Amino acid sequence: MKVLIVYYSTYGNVYKMAQLVAEGVKEVPGAEPVIRKAHELIPTSVIESREEMKAGRDLQKDVPYVTQDDFRDAGAFAFGTPTRFGNVSSQLKNEIDQLSQLWLKGSFEGKPAGVFVSTGSLHGGQETTALTLMAPLLHLGMVLVGVPYSVQELFTTQGGGSPYGPGHVAGGDNQRPIDENEAAICRALGRRLAQLGLKLEAK
Numbered sequence: 001m002k003v004l005i006v007y008y009s010t011y012g013n014v015y016k017m018a019q020l021v022a023e024g025v026k027e028v029p030g031a032e033p034v035i036r037k038a039h040e041l042i043p044t045s046v047i048e049s050r051e052e053m054k055a056g057r058d059l060q061k062d063v064p065y066v067t068q069d070d071f072r073d074a075g076a077f078a079f080g081t082p083t084r085f086g087n088v089s090s091q092l093k094n095e096i097d098q099l100s101q102l103w104l105k106g107s108f109e110g111k112p113a114g115v116f117v118s119t120g121s122l123h124g125g126q127e128t129t130a131l132t133l134m135a136p137l138l139h140l141g142m143v144l145v146g147v148p149y150s151v152q153e154l155f156t157t158q159g160g161g162s163p164y165g166p167g168h169v170a171g172g173d174n175q176r177p178i179d180e181n182e183a184a185i186c187r188a189l190g191r192r193l194a195q196l197g198l199k200l201e202a203k
Contacts, residue, residue, distance in 0.1 A: 001031050001197050002073055003190070006066045007080030008038040008091035011056040011174040013118040014080045015063070017166060020183050021078050021116060024190020031194035034074065036066035038091040052174065066095055072102055076197030077113040077142065078189060079133060086125035088133045096136050109141035112196040114189045116166040120174065122159070130164035145196060151188040153181040161185035 003025045009015040015037070022033035037060055040047075047053045071077075081092045102108065115137075117129045134144055146163045147154060153161065159182050160167025166186040170176050178186075 001075035001194070001201055002034050003031055003076045003078065003193050003197060004066075004070050004074035005033055005035045005078045005080065005190075006038060006070070006092070006095060007035075008082070008089045009056060009060060009080070009118075010042075010082060011052055011170070012059040013168055013170045013174060013178070014082055014116070015056075015060050016178055017116050017118060017168055017186050018078070018080050020178065020186035021080070021166070021190040024187035025194045027187070027191055028194035028198070030198055033190065034070060035063060036070050037063045038089075038095045039065055041091050041094065068098075068102065071099060072107055074111070075201050076111055076193040077137075078116060078193055079113065079137070080116045081118075081129065081133065083117055083119045083125040083129040086128040086132070088129060093136075099140065103140050106141065110200055111142055112145045112193050112200065113137045113142035114145040114165050114193055116186060116189060117160070118168040118170050119160070120170055120172055122169050124169075126160055126167040127162055127164055130162070130167075134164075143196070143200070145189070145192050147185055147188050147192070151185060153184040153188075157181035157185065165189060
């Protein structure tokens, strides 16, 4: 079973989270992570004018863009985004908004989905972004998956992560590394999506 990990990342932080979610998926026999990025909407001229954005783009240069086939073939989903004023990035939302034909066919009904988020500051909108991103996933018929408190890192994290999904605090300069607690919560989401996806697929 394929677990589609689709994300948007300006500076590379959400991309690194996607890789950690994929590590969790790989721990589950029978599950295969598929990492795909959302199409960019920021003009190339703007990206070229900012070194940190160019570095983020180059870090992800080998990641394929997500396609409708990727969405159709997956048995579970993880959606990753930076927060934009407490909401999902326009790039990732743009991909979700193009799923109408698959939605009409019921392609997503009964399939598990989770979200992961990166912010610049500790109170930068991680939880509101996760919750608002969940709304369209419910419309698509997906089964929402969070991270339960049996994941002990939820008790010890000083950065990101909540029952709504993994989180990362990147800092004002977007350079803060993903810490051990944040990484563990990312892997936990990947494992849960894979495990639940396989169970639901078998029914």
